[in-house]
Amino acid sequence: xxxxxxxxxxxxxxxxxxxxxxxxxxxxxxxxxxxxxxxxxxxxxxxxxxxxxxxxxxxxxxxxxxxxxxxxxxxxxxxxxxxxxxxxxxxxxxxxxxxxxxxxxxxxxxxxxxxxxxxxxxxxxxxxxxxxxxxxxxxxxxxxxxxxxxxxxxxxxxxxxxxxxxxxxxxxxxxxxxxxxxxxxxxxxxxxxxxxxxxxxxxxxxxxxxxxxxxxxxxxxxxxxxxxxxxxxxxxxxxxxxxxxxxxxxxxxxxxxxxxxxxxxxxxxxxxxxxxxxxxxxxxxxxxxxxxxxxxxxxxxxxxxxxxxxxxxxxxxxxxxxxxxxxxxxxxxxxxxxxxxxxxxxxxxxxxxxxxxxxxxxxxxxxxxxxxxxxxxxxxxxxxxxxxxxxxxxxxxxxxxxxxxxxxxxxxxxxxxx
Amino acid sequence: xxxxxxxxxxxxxxxxxxxxxxxxxxxxxxxxxxxxxxxxxxxxxxxxxxxxxxxxxxxxxxxxxxxxxxxxxxxxxxxxxxxxxxxxxxxxxxxxxxxxxxxxxxxxxxxxxxxxxxxxxxxxxxxxxxxxxxxxxxxxxxxxxxxxxxxxxxxxxxxxxxxxxxxxxxxxxxxxxxxxxxxxxxxxxxxxxxxxxxxxxxxxxxxxxxxxxxxxxxxxxxxxxxxxxxxxxxxxxxxxxxxxxxxxxxxxxxxxxxxxxxxxxxxxxxxxxxxxxxxxxxxxxxxxxxxxxxxxxxxxxxxxxxxxxxxxxxxxxxxxxxxxxxxxxxxxxxxxxxxxxxxxxxxxxxxxxxxxxxxxxxxxxxxxxxxxxxxxxxxxxxxxxxxxxxxxxxxxxxxxxxxxxxxxxxxxxxxxxx
Numbered sequence: 001x002x003x004x005x006x007x008x009x010x011x012x013x014x015x016x017x018x019x020x021x022x023x024x025x026x027x028x029x030x031x032x033x034x035x036x037x038x039x040x041x042x043x044x045x046x047x048x049x050x051x052x053x054x055x056x057x058x059x060x061x062x063x064x065x066x067x068x069x070x071x072x073x074x075x076x077x078x079x080x081x082x083x084x085x086x087x088x089x090x091x092x093x094x095x096x097x098x099x100x101x102x103x104x105x106x107x108x109x110x111x112x113x114x115x116x117x118x119x120x121x122x123x124x125x126x127x128x129x130x131x132x133x134x135x136x137x138x139x140x141x142x143x144x145x146x147x148x149x150x151x152x153x154x155x156x157x158x159x160x161x162x163x164x165x166x167x168x169x170x171x172x173x174x175x176x177x178x179x180x181x182x183x184x185x186x187x188x189x190x191x192x193x194x195x196x197x198x199x200x201x202x203x204x205x206x207x208x209x210x211x212x213x214x215x216x217x218x219x220x221x222x223x224x225x226x227x228x229x230x231x232x233x234x235x236x237x238x239x240x241x242x243x244x245x246x247x248x249x250x251x252x253x254x255x256x257x258x259x260x261x262x263x264x265x266x267x268x269x270x271x272x273x274x275x276x277x278x279x280x281x282x283x284x285x286x287x288x289x290x291x292x293x294x295x296x297x298x299x300x301x302x303x304x305x306x307x308x309x310x311x312x313x314x315x316x317x318x319x320x321x322x323x324x325x326x327x328x329x330x331x332x333x334x335x336x337x338x339x340x341x342x343x344x345x346x347x348x349x350x351x352x353x354x355x356x357x358x359x360x361x362x363x364x365x366x367x368x369x370x371x372x373x374x375x376x377x378x379x380x381x382x383x384x385x386x387x388x389x390x391x392x393x394x395x396x397x398x399x400x401x402x403x404x405x406x407x408x409x410x411x412x413x414x415x416x417x418x
Numbered sequence: 419x420x421x422x423x424x425x426x427x428x429x430x431x432x433x434x435x436x437x438x439x440x441x442x443x444x445x446x447x448x449x450x451x452x453x454x455x456x457x458x459x460x461x462x463x464x465x466x467x468x469x470x471x472x473x474x475x476x477x478x479x480x481x482x483x484x485x486x487x488x489x490x491x492x493x494x495x496x497x498x499x500x501x502x503x504x505x506x507x508x509x510x511x512x513x514x515x516x517x518x519x520x521x522x523x524x525x526x527x528x529x530x531x532x533x534x535x536x537x538x539x540x541x542x543x544x545x546x547x548x549x550x551x552x553x554x555x556x557x558x559x560x561x562x563x564x565x566x567x568x569x570x571x572x573x574x575x576x577x578x579x580x581x582x583x584x585x586x587x588x589x590x591x592x593x594x595x596x597x598x599x600x601x602x603x604x605x606x607x608x609x610x611x612x613x614x615x616x617x618x619x620x621x622x623x624x625x626x627x628x629x630x631x632x633x634x635x636x637x638x639x640x641x642x643x644x645x646x647x648x649x650x651x652x653x654x655x656x657x658x659x660x661x662x663x664x665x666x667x668x669x670x671x672x673x674x675x676x677x678x679x680x681x682x683x684x685x686x687x688x689x690x691x692x693x694x695x696x697x698x699x700x701x702x703x704x705x706x707x708x709x710x711x712x713x714x715x716x717x718x719x720x721x722x723x724x725x726x727x728x729x730x731x732x733x734x735x736x737x738x739x740x741x742x743x744x745x746x747x748x749x750x751x752x753x754x755x756x757x758x759x760x761x762x763x764x765x766x767x768x769x770x771x772x773x774x775x776x777x778x779x780x781x782x783x784x785x786x787x788x789x790x791x792x793x794x795x796x797x798x799x800x801x802x803x804x805x806x807x808x809x810x811x812x813x814x815x816x817x818x819x820x821x822x823x824x825x826x827x828x829x830x831x832x833x834x835x836x
Binding site: 121122127137140148149150153154156157158159160161162163164173175176177178180187188189211212213214233236239240241242243244245246247248249251252253281282283328329331332333334335336337412415416 | 539540545555558566567568571572574575576577578579580581582591593594595596598605606607629630631632651654657658659660661662663664665666667669670671699700701746747749750751752753754755830833834
């Protein structure tokens, strides 16, 4: 599909992240006004509450945009999702004739502050990148036991903490935690010294379920995708994670990009999962191409310095799709809820410059990386700003996600001071 | 403190679970009416919405009981919690003179259906019983590695699935899952064959936090306690839990008792945690007695047969209190939310008849237990009804929780059939 032209001229540039083909959903505010739902188009945002006030978004459901989150739209289901997208396309299309009505309710992105685009019901993080799992497994358990025996049969995941999800641009405070290094006689309570990022995609579950679903059904339940940085305290994790998994090491913050890129916008970029080393059981088998060809990049900017690209990779290297992860998530009868967020797992490619965490890039701190400024990094330092970027390249257009960024603040001097 | 007498005569019997000293909070409905908040007193329930309509529960906060959950009361904070309890005590006290006004808004518990008493924000389950951890560790990793190295230093926990929480009386469907026995060449997808219970207490977080809190502050954030049965699919767990912890094995259902017993009601029963084998780091040290002397019992009734007592134990055997668990939960800066639920971990005493799971009672199925009917059990069978009971014995009165019960339904024939 080629570029669809909009009367918003900035949307028609080949490198605009928000052409008419995209139409991602966010929540924004300007000045002192309340946050409200919006749709990105070029360098503008269509104010959905204002559009609903004008009667432009009436689907016979009652008001959908009185609230500053997209959950009400999600709950209406895929038929409404399609009608909404078609209506928005009509309103913003060069051919559509709605410019005079719609132009007054556009807001400049430069004037807008972005907020979390949806209420996160529960958050699950997976471990579904084979190169990442192999790298981490090799460091923690040795090359012979790198991949756990179950890894090629189920998408391994753990429940995370929904309360820790923050929107891009939120500062992230270096956490305290209980640590015990290999040479320490006893554990101690101290600021994390091995704070890290993880480059991931997040899939947003838009429909609830109350029993096992197939991979095909799971794919249809996904409303859209965001970028996701799973901030990770490696020293806390190493001490706490056996036997029940990561807990406080992953609970400080998880940053997501501000725009939900819908499944529909990503449809032209679908790709297959890699060849299977072991055949999956029938209920987890691929039911079509459910990964996406999305280029990914991570940059690190020390305080007051320009950014260095740490890694470039692509979402299509994952071993399991979000649809497979969601299907697995329901096998026990686990009820899934509209607003659940599924982290893909760290997206590392096979090459060193494709690794999506500092743990992998610096090989556990043994091989510090050098930034363009000449400084080195094993893990994150205070003042560092990390940014994840994503784009899918179409025929004369780009699907962007908006940056997923966060700056590291120093640990509190006394974490219990009030 | 002796029995406080109520004009509701049934509340004054020494073995009534709901004397005036208790006043637990639940959500109930009768006939076709909407669920609403209520307070148990003897064999009756005080209808809080009706009491608010009569102006008996006016604290200058706006309406608290227009909603069928206790989160609005929790969010108001400890000062309101105390005022509400004092007011309820006055309304129901033999000496209070409010009988003529209040008696018409009492409902018989026998006529009421109970619902979840609060909206569960997020659910965390701990592993804080030393006897349970030692038993399970011995079975899974051998006696020499029974307790993980971190176990005596932090309360080990993992995030569970809030959507899986159900109220007592809800049937529990045997789950499907991916399994691989030690003698299986490959994993398979099959109904769980080792379905189990776990006897726990649940602590309800009544106040939000946005940074590390002390153990003393954590104790003050706890609104109350319920009984909790963490249904566990042992065969699914064994295959999935390495390296990131339990996931689908614990996601089918978690049953809680219908009444929130407040921290105030349990105050006379506070006890200290056991002697420490290794001194805790300062931020996790006990700040007073924060466990409770609560007798616990589990019974199993096969379909159509009387119940057999499987185990009797006491909450005071735990190594970590809920306040210590909550304090640990916040160390990373993890935001806690009003309505969070913390499972204590399985409460097993040192003796065999004090073990809080069939995994321990039947030693992984190697020593099936015999029921009063002569039948044996290694794990749960279809039609079994499991019931947890709890009581704290005061001076002439009993603090009860209401039963925490659930019946096992057979697995679906085809989990994907619609």
